[in-house]
């Protein structure tokens with residue numbers, strides 16, 4: 011049998027002004043290549059990495075199965091796809107599907123949080139076009155991210171839906187292979203998959219999405235127990251939801267695949283959804299408020315307190331110029347802090363003043379108007395450097411090595427803190443960022459890092475304590491800050507008194 015692999019994988023933050031256009035796909039450096047691949051390029055770039063489509067292609071080794079990569083497009087998180095970009099990529103993949111067909115089964119590697127202009131449920135629209143191309147009888151399997159917004163339209167447009175069960179994601183390839191094998195069984199007539207989805211009205215806060223921690227850990231264990239206990243169930247998934255997409259289907263999901271028995275699938279999905287709902291308070295943890303965070307004292311501790319600026323998580327596509335914590339530090343008249351801000355204009359003013367010169371700056375809060383207001387700073391320029399550094403320590407998220415912040419100025423502020431101003435948006439996730447410009451971060455009382463997970467490996471080495479700070483911003487850990495217009499109402503945690511079922 012011949013199975014075709016295709017898909018568009020995108021995590022769309024509808025609050026982001028980063029474009030996800032043709033250029034974003036052309037320049038996306040996933041695997042060192044552009045992000046919009048066709049045919050054997052998919053195997054060359056992704057054949058041996060830990061993602062869904064690699065798992066699909068692993069099924070090629072199974073007897074009697076031939077897996078044909080048709081196309082796969084992916085790029086970094088950003089705003090909605092323009093219709094023209096979505097249409098172009100989809101049409102190219104479908105043309106190739108037709109030219110290389112017919113196929114006995116289809117394997118899709120979607121994300122579940124793709125938004126296209128004119129199609130709030132971009133994944134469902136892609137699925138709809140694939141189904142229209144292959145007809146109603148060809149089994150389609152779809153594997154998606156743990157934290158997409160899984161909708162009935164996505165699930166019922168295909169025959170088998172599996173979600174990854176890990177976040178951070180470690181089982182993507184295994185889930186891909188599992189899906190390919192189930193589709194192969196369906197093609198042979200060994201199973202007749204039916205599905206059910208139940209969407210309880212809540213979304214998981216990003217701080218509650220780690221599958222190694224409760225409540226996800228327990229829920230996923232229950233999903234496995236349910237699958238084992240009920241004969242005929244093939245798979246059960248828990249979708250965490252993606253709060254940064256302002257769409258009606260944003261939220262959590264219970265998805266179950268059964269063999270022939272629709273009633274069993276429905277009962278299991280409902281049982282799982284009820285368990286999700288029972289845990290709703292645990293899905294709404296709170297970070298520390300800015301007001302409380304800027305009052306934290308290092309005291310006699312062996313290392314600084316590291317404040318994680320959740321709303322300006324640069325790894326999720328934010329500008330890196332948030333000033334909510336800086337404003338709090340200034341208001342509280344704190345000293346001994348170290349904070350990095352992406353602000354090319356302020357760097358230029360420092361370059362003009364020169365090392366040793368005095369500067370009067372308005373720092374940060376300039377790029378998109380969503381991350382605080384520019385803060386008045388006076389101080390002395392301590393150093394100016396080219397901002398390039400290599401991470402020498404082992405403790406860097408994702409194993410990244412080479413960083414470039416562009417021209418970088420260090421300002422000793424009259425307020426008693428140290429500001430690192432960068433020309434380019436560079437992630438604060440290596441201590442070498444500071445060592446390379448003559449700063450020993452371990453000596454500070456408070457350090458601000460812009461991120462949620464990515465700063466932790468590096469800063470964890472010196473920190474006495476790391477604190478999630480509940481800042482506004484387009485990556486906020488507190489979905490109430492986002493100002494959704496299109497979500498369902500009522501919905502938890504927005505409406506705390508939401509009743510369900």
Ligand SMILES: [Zn+2]
Nearest residue numbers: 155156157179
């Ligand atoms: Zn993900």
